[in-house]
Amino acid sequence: MGRVLQFSDVHFGCEHKRACAAALDYAHATPNDLVLITGDITQKGFPDEFKAAGEWMRAMPEPRFVIVGNHDVPYWDAIARVLHPWRAFETATGFPAHDGQFCSDAVMVRGVVTARGWQARPNWSKGVIDLDQTRRAAEALRQAPIGALRILACHHPLIEMVGTPMTGDVKRGDEAALIFAEAGVDLIMTGHVHVPFAMPIPLADRCSYAVGCGTLSHRERGAPPGFNQIDWDAKTITVTALAWDGTSYRSHQVWRLPRRQDTRKANTAPSPVEPGELEKAAV
Numbered sequence: 001m002g003r004v005l006q007f008s009d010v011h012f013g014c015e016h017k018r019a020c021a022a023a024l025d026y027a028h029a030t031p032n033d034l035v036l037i038t039g040d041i042t043q044k045g046f047p048d049e050f051k052a053a054g055e056w057m058r059a060m061p062e063p064r065f066v067i068v069g070n071h072d073v074p075y076w077d078a079i080a081r082v083l084h085p086w087r088a089f090e091t092a093t094g095f096p097a098h099d100g101q102f103c104s105d106a107v108m109v110r111g112v113v114t115a116r117g118w119q120a121r122p123n124w125s126k127g128v129i130d131l132d133q134t135r136r137a138a139e140a141l142r143q144a145p146i147g148a149l150r151i152l153a154c155h156h157p158l159i160e161m162v163g164t165p166m167t168g169d170v171k172r173g174d175e176a177a178l179i180f181a182e183a184g185v186d187l188i189m190t191g192h193v194h195v196p197f198a199m200p201i202p203l204a205d206r207c208s209y210a211v212g213c214g215t216l217s218h219r220e221r222g223a224p225p226g227f228n229q230i231d232w233d234a235k236t237i238t239v240t241a242l243a244w245d246g247t248s249y250r251s252h253q254v255w256r257l258p259r260r261q262d263t264r265k266a267n268t269a270p271s272p273v274e275p276g277e278l279e280k281a282a283v
Contacts, residue, residue, distance in 0.1 A: 002106040002149055003032040006228040008191030011071065011217035012053040013043030019216050019225040019244040020056060026242075026249055027060050030229070033106045035060045038191040038213060039069025039115065039155035041093070044076070050092035057093060065102040066095045069155040069191060070115035070125045085117025099133065101140060107151065108144035110137040114156040114170055127156030127170035127192075134176040138183035146266050149232050150186045157190045157212055159201060177201055181208040186237065186260060187230070189213070195223040196241035198255035207260035211239055226252060235259055 005027055010020060027035055037057060042049035057066060072089045074080040080087070086097035100111040112134060114127040141150045158173035158180075170176075180188060181204035188201065188208065194215040201208045214226040226243040237259050243252035 001147075001233045002231070003030070004034045004036055004107060004149075004151070004230045005030065005032050006036045006038060006189055006211070006213045006230060007216060008038040008155075008213035008227070009040040009069070009194055009215040009217060009219070010037075010053065010056070011040055011043045011215065011219055012056070013046065013049040014218050015052075016216055016218055016225045016244070018246075022244065022249060023216060023227060024056070024059055032061070033063075033104060034102060034109065035062075035064045036109060036151070036153060036189065037064070037066045038153055038189055039067050040071040040191060041066070041069070041089070042072055043217075045072060045074045045088060047088070050088050054092040063102060063104070065100065065109050065111070065153065066093045067100065067111040067153050067155060068097045068113060068115055070127075072115070073117050081117035086113075099136065103144065103148075105145050105148060107149045108141060109151040109153050110140050112137050112152060112154045112176075114154045114158075114173075123169075127154075127158075127173065129154070129156075129158065129170055129172050129176045131172055131175060131179070134172075134179050138179050138185065141180075141185050142183045146264055147234070147262055149237070150184060152180050152185050152188045154188070154190055156192045157210060158188055159210060177208075177210075178203045181205070184208075184260060184262075187211050189228075189230075191215075194219060194221040196226065196228060196239075196253060198239040198257065200257070205260065207258065209237065209239075209257050214241065214243070224252070232259060234261075 041053040158177040197212040224243040229240045237257040239255040241253040242249040
């Protein structure tokens, strides 16, 4: 019924050039419903890094959806970090940092920001999630088209993954994960830890899944450069982690996840919410 290609943590400035070029070729050779990029498109937020990242993303097939990561801030510009941390990202990508959304008959994706330009703890790379933004995203995804795969995209894993080489340590992450699970979100798709994973979220009906993506940079943490291919039908979601072997991408790990059944009916389901409608209704 559908396919999404997920790329993350390309870190232009220390990107794996051959793996990035091959990923472009793969995306153009593989029919898909969406190319999803889950943050950290640059290493230090320098203008030349954003320029290279923007060119690479625009070379990807459409439709595309891009969210921001903690490395996508002007690293050495303290004023920009505080006052407008995502301006360079939005200019380079053409996507909003907050409340972005993609919707088709096959798949709906909503983005939530978990990165911060600065925060009141020593390690600014860790995640924070706003519960008001979480509730807006959950309500929008709750009203996705009948049968569409419902995806929440953010950079940091909302719940900690066992065995990953680093943590997201997202403030209010468990609360947000429960809100999304109760809203019937199928996948929470993230990056940040640089290794792929797919596992049930142990909340609500346990039919929401956390899916993490590897990196296309030289910042490898025990896994080769790679990305995810997500395929689904009415009963199953299949997550395939593809790994670069030096010449091509090959299947590295595969997870088959039972899909939550959408019991809504077309004649009673609410109309899909367009970006901005929930915000207008709250004014």
